[in-house]
Amino acid sequence: MFVITGPSGVGKGTLIRGLLERLPELELSVSATTRPPRPGERDGVDYHFLTPEEFDRAVANGEFVEHATYSGHRYGTLRSELERRLGAGVPVVLEIEVQGARQVREAMPEAEAVFVAPPSGGALRARLIGRGTDAPEQVDARLRTAEQELGAQSEFEHVVVNDRLEEATEELAEIVSRALRSR
Ligand code: ADP
Ligand code: 5GP
Secondary structure, X not given: OEEEEOOOOOOHHHHHHHHHHHOOOOEEOOOEEOOOOOOOOOEOOOEEEOOHHHHHHHHHOOOEEEEEEEOOEEEEEXXXXXXXXXXXXXXXXXXXXXXXHHHHXXXXXXXXXXXXXXXXXXXXXXXXXXXXXXXXXXXXXXXXXXXXXXXOHHHXXXXXXXXXXXXXXXXXXXXXXXXXXXO
């Protein structure tokens, strides 16, 4: 299992798209969230969109491997997304924030975790604004959280700086291929 973490807007989703193109045997776990869908996001594809009550019920039923609150909404990795694939030997990629990444590493120390860092704080802000999915106050909240998250990068065995996309994608794919070869 591969955990890709790092601040919002750093390019995790973009890098993972490139990773899945290079290594098509990988499958991406679809997370659950209480955040409302953004335009174009599809239930069951981008996220499993749950109400707060449904999310609470899933927590109480032990359905999550990890879950966390981020920018006022809840996010979590469903066991059902992992068990079937890992049981069949299919390598799974998680795209999650730092609190969740810590929980996964506790629960599954064999997971390989990669922290994606921005080349600078200014670049992170520009990407969050440029993505155009978050209102200005959401961008500010995400940048405040990012400061704390950046302080956690030394906890992770791999750090990839996403400066030039092509190079960062290659670096990530190399980390993952090496781990797959050594299984
Ligand atoms: P995350 O999944 O970490 O929140 P995204 O993948 O949505 O981040 O990327 C945030 C924005 O930054 C997107 O608009 C994306 O196109 C852009 N982006 C990603 N990687 C780079 C890069 N290396 N250089 C410039 N822009 C990038
Ligand atoms: P967004 O709202 O931009 O889709 O996601 C906000 C943050 O939540 C991102 O950093 C994203 O990686 C993270 N995230 C997405 N899914 C999960 C999950 O299942 N668990 C945790 N802990 N974080 C998640």
